[in-house]
Amino acid sequence: MKVKALKGFKDILPDEVGSWQFIEATARDIFQRFGFSEIKVPILEKTSLFARSIGETTDIVEKEMYTFEDRNGALITMRPEGTASVLRAFIEHSLHTKKPVQKLFTIGPMFRHERPQMGRLRQFHQMSVEVLGADQPLLDAEVMAMAWSVLDTIGLPISLEINSLGCAACRPDFNNALVDFLEERKGGICEDCERRRHKNPLRVLDCKSENCQKLYKDSPSILDHLCQGCDDHFKVVEQGLTMLNIPYKVNSFMVRGLDYYTRTTFELITDALGAQSAVGAGGRYDGLVKQLGGPNLPGIGFAIGMERLVLLLQQHAEIQKKPKNDIFIAALGPAAQEKAFVITNALRKRGLTAAMDYADRSLKAQMKQADKLFSKYTLIIGDDELERGEGTLRNMVTKEQVGVPLGRGNMDLWSQELAEKLEI
Numbered sequence: 001m002k003v004k005a006l007k008g009f010k011d012i013l014p015d016e017v018g019s020w021q022f023i024e025a026t027a028r029d030i031f032q033r034f035g036f037s038e039i040k041v042p043i044l045e046k047t048s049l050f051a052r053s054i055g056e057t058t059d060i061v062e063k064e065m066y067t068f069e070d071r072n073g074a075l076i077t078m079r080p081e082g083t084a085s086v087l088r089a090f091i092e093h094s095l096h097t098k099k100p101v102q103k104l105f106t107i108g109p110m111f112r113h114e115r116p117q118m119g120r121l122r123q124f125h126q127m128s129v130e131v132l133g134a135d136q137p138l139l140d141a142e143v144m145a146m147a148w149s150v151l152d153t154i155g156l157p158i159s160l161e162i163n164s165l166g167c168a169a170c171r172p173d174f175n176n177a178l179v180d181f182l183e184e185r186k187g188g189i190c191e192d193c194e195r196r197r198h199k200n201p202l203r204v205l206d207c208k209s210e211n212c213q214k215l216y217k218d219s220p221s222i223l224d225h226l227c228q229g230c231d232d233h234f235k236v237v238e239q240g241l242t243m244l245n246i247p248y249k250v251n252s253f254m255v256r257g258l259d260y261y262t263r264t265t266f267e268l269i270t271d272a273l274g275a276q277s278a279v280g281a282g283g284r285y286d287g288l289v290k291q292l293g294g295p296n297l298p299g300i301g302f303a304i305g306m307e308r309l310v311l312l313l314q315q316h317a318e319i320q321k322k323p324k325n326d327i328f329i330a331a332l333g334p335a336a337q338e339k340a341f342v343i344t345n346a347l348r349k350r351g352l353t354a355a356m357d358y359a360d361r362s363l364k365a366q367m368k369q370a371d372k373l374f375s376k377y378t379l380i381i382g383d384d385e386l387e388r389g390e391g392t393l394r395n396m397v398t399k400e401q402v403g404v405p406l407g408r409g410n411m412d413l414w415s416q417e418l419a420e421k422l423e424i
């Protein structure tokens with residue numbers, strides 16, 4: 001019998017890897033421009049880390065974690081998200097003493113035992129971002145602008161929804177209003193909500209049952225219960241987004257599935273993936289570092305789900321056609337192939353992505369291959385070109401062709417000159 005992959009665990013095949021690399025390279029470039037550094041954290045952590053941060057009464061901790069005993073009997077969990085692990089590392093290594101504000105990102109697999117469906121897996125990948133040590137509302141807008149920028153640069157249509165979940169000062173007031181509201185509807189809500197309405201009322205708003213969601217349609221709005229500080233903070237966040245020309249919608253029903261959020265929360269939404277509408281999500285978590293045993297420092301972050309981005313990318317074939325290979329060398333005949341071999345490798349040394357064909361195929365077949373690689377340029381070399389000492393450089397987008405000298409001997413200088421000439 002063939003052994004197959006586990007349900008909800010997916011291979012990423014060579015055909016798809018291009019999309020993954022494209023997404024990751026775009027995000028890394030943007031994160032770097034915003035001043036973020038990469039951190040790599042382990043996949044396994046003590047279970048208590050997630051229970052204490054994500055929250056005992058969340059779906060993730062109650063139902064979805066891959067938790068088991070290691071050989072010494074200690075309870076360990078495969079990380080269901082990145083924030084808790086990054087904060088654990090931040091505290092353990094006292095990173096706040098190295099820089100007053102730490103801007104960190106991590107990319108990797110997360111694990112949740114959810115029911116698999118389109119855009120929902122048991123092993124999925126996040127690009128997860130955290131800013132620790134700053135509580136200014138304009139930073140919230142900037143963090144959202146960065147998330148927005150990743151999706152916008154890739155070229156995907158997405159909308160931004162924001163909310164505020166208040167703070168320790170105003171949340172109890174909202175909780176009371178919610179408890180009263182739920183008391184009146186207690187007969188109609190599901191078992192989970194019945195349990196949670198006493199323990200953690202906010203969690204009921206996050207219930208996935210259609211019936212409960214219908215009942216909660218006219219629940220009290222948290223935005224009507226914010227204290228002055230939270231209200232002012234939220235207003236500046238909105239102003240910041242407007243200043244940066246980022247369109248957004250306020251959604252006062254958005255509560256997020258993790259307990260650690262305070263004040264600003266947000267989701268990047270698409271309507272193209274059925275029920276799994278959030279491509280990315282995040283928010284502020286001002287008490288969390290302290291709650292995990294660290295200094296009293298604020299934090300904010302988000303995570304983008306990479307599988308969902310890849311799915312969206314597949315729906316937008318035109319985006320995939322962005323040129324990826326800088327130059328393809330099409331060579332005809334053994335002498336030209338030898339020249340192409342030297343040129344291809346000299347251009348790679350200059351940092352260009354260069355490819356050639358070794359199979360001695362026709363010019364037509366080689367041009368097809370150049371297209372398949374989404375090459376920006378093709379340099380054509382045949383016997384005539386070799387004799388003249390001039391190849392034909394074709395811009396694969398504009399189809400314009402110009403002659404370029406082919407160079408002799410040491411190709412280092414030649415490749416540098418050509419690299420400078422190309423608009424890459």
Ligand code: HAM
Nearest residue numbers: 081083119120121124278279280281282301302303305
């Ligand atoms: P989250 O909303 O649980 O937040 O997940 C963020 C994103 O991960 C989702 O919007 C979605 O794109 C993706 N995702 C979540 N679960 C799955 C799944 N089962 N299959 C595929 N994709 C999934 C967090 O994890 C927070 N740690 C985000 C954050 C960082 N908040 C502050 N800093």
